[in-house]
Amino acid sequence: MPEDVFEQFAGDYDRWFEEYHAEYHTELARIRRFLPCPDSRAVEVGVGSGRFAAPLGIPLGLEPSCALGRMARRRGIEVIRGRAESIPLRDGSCSSVLMVTVICFLDDPVSAFCEIHRILVPGGSFVLGFIEREGEIAQKYLHERGKHRFLSRARFYSSCEVREFLRHTGFRVTEADSRAGFSVIAARKGR
Numbered sequence: 001m002p003e004d005v006f007e008q009f010a011g012d013y014d015r016w017f018e019e020y021h022a023e024y025h026t027e028l029a030r031i032r033r034f035l036p037c038p039d040s041r042a043v044e045v046g047v048g049s050g051r052f053a054a055p056l057g058i059p060l061g062l063e064p065s066c067a068l069g070r071m072a073r074r075r076g077i078e079v080i081r082g083r084a085e086s087i088p089l090r091d092g093s094c095s096s097v098l099m100v101t102v103i104c105f106l107d108d109p110v111s112a113f114c115e116i117h118r119i120l121v122p123g124g125s126f127v128l129g130f131i132e133r134e135g136e137i138a139q140k141y142l143h144e145r146g147k148h149r150f151l152s153r154a155r156f157y158s159s160c161e162v163r164e165f166l167r168h169t170g171f172r173v174t175e176a177d178s179r180a181g182f183s184v185i186a187a188r189k190g191r
Contacts, residue, residue, distance in 0.1 A: 005153065006048075006064075006065040006067065006068055007065055007066065007067045010049065010065065010067035010068050010071065013048070013049065013068065014048075014049040014051070014068075014071055017049075017051045024051070027100070027129060027182060028052065028055060028056070030129070030177055030179075030182075030184050031052065031056070031098070031100065031127060031129050031184055032056060033177075033184075034127045034175055034177070034184050034185075034186040035056060035096065035098060035125070035127045035186075036095075036096050036125050037057075038056060038057045038058045038059070038095075038096060039095050039096075040059060041093065041094050041095040041096075041121075042057075042058045042059065042060065042094065042095055042096045042097075042098070043058065043060040043061065043062060043089070043094050043096075043097055043098070043119075044056075044058045044060070044061045044062070044077075044097070044098040044099070044100070045061075045062045045084050045087065045097055045098070045099045045102065045112070045116060046062065046063065046084060046099055046100070046101075046102030046105075047061025047062060047063045047068075047069070047072045047077055047079060048063065048065075048068045048071075048072065048100075049068050049071035049072055049075070050071060050072030050073075050074075050075035050076075050077045051075075052098060052100050053072065053075075053077045053098070054072075054075040054076055054077060056098070058077070058098060059077065059078060060077065060078050060079075060080065061077045061078070061079045061080070062079075062080050062081075062082050062083075062084065062087060062088075062089075063079050063080075063081065063082075064081065064082065064083050066081065069081060084099070084102065084106055084112035084115060084116070085106065085107060085108050085111040085112050085115060086115065087115045087116070087118075087119055089119045090119070091118050091119065092118075092119070092120065092121050092122070093119055093121075094119045094120050094121065094124060095120075095121055095124055095125070096120075096124055096125040096126070096127070097116050097119070097120060097124070097125070097126045097127070098127050098128075098129075099116070099126070099127075099128050099129070100128075100129040100130075101129060101130060101131060102130075103128065103130045103157060103162065104130065104131060104154035104155055104156050104157070105153070105154055105155075109157070109162075109165050110165055110168060110169060113126075113165050113166060113168075113169035113171070114169050116169075117169050117170050117171065117189055120189040121189070122189060123188055123189060124188070124189045125186060125187070125188060125189075126166075126171055126186070126187045126188070126189070127184065127185070127186050127187075128162065128166075128183075128184070128185045128186075128187070129182065129183070129184045130156075130157065130162060130182070130183055130185075131154075131156055131181060131182055132156065132157070132158060132159060132178065132181045132182065132183050133156035133157055133158050133161075134158065134181075159176065159178055159183050159185070162183070162185060163176075163185070166185070166187050170189065170190050171187035171188065171189060171190060172187060172188050172190045173185055173186070173187045174186050174187060174188055
């Protein structure tokens with residue numbers, strides 16, 4: 001995971017949400033439609049600066065970047081420092097998990113999904129938002145100067161690949177919405 005770029009350019013990362021207000025709010029609305037009403041056991045894995053957890057009412061976030069974690073705390077999120085591949089939470093302790101535009105930065109998505117499966121209660125929800133590999137968003141941002149510093153280190157996946165990761169790790173996809181190269185998939189913990 002390219003933690004150094006998020007440490008060094010945390011302010012630039014967070015400013016995107018102001019500069020691209022309409023895109024951000026469109027993504028937020030799509031995620032809100034799939035996310036069950038968060039309770040005290042909801043968590044966002046890869047909470048970043050808290051731009052999704054705060055308005056969605058998710059109280060807890062996991063974040064490897066200290067700089068982004070400080071921003072999320074200022075937005076009222078309790079932040080635990082850690083990585084998706086090794087989540088420092090108890091088995092079955094979370095009711096729902098949100099992960100937005102994080103999968104492309106993971107060293108091992110399958111390992112991360114196994115960890116998310118582990119921390120969810122039986123039947124718990126996992127909502128995942130991601131930039132699709134061949135989508136117009138990936139193509140646009142890879143050539144845009146500001147986003148390139150972050151996304152040049154990203155590995156994008158197709159919706160089919162992400163669905164296979166979910167299936168392989170014991171999740172059942174319940175809903176999906178893919179538009180303009182940004183997908184939102186809702187899944188439930190199985191097994």
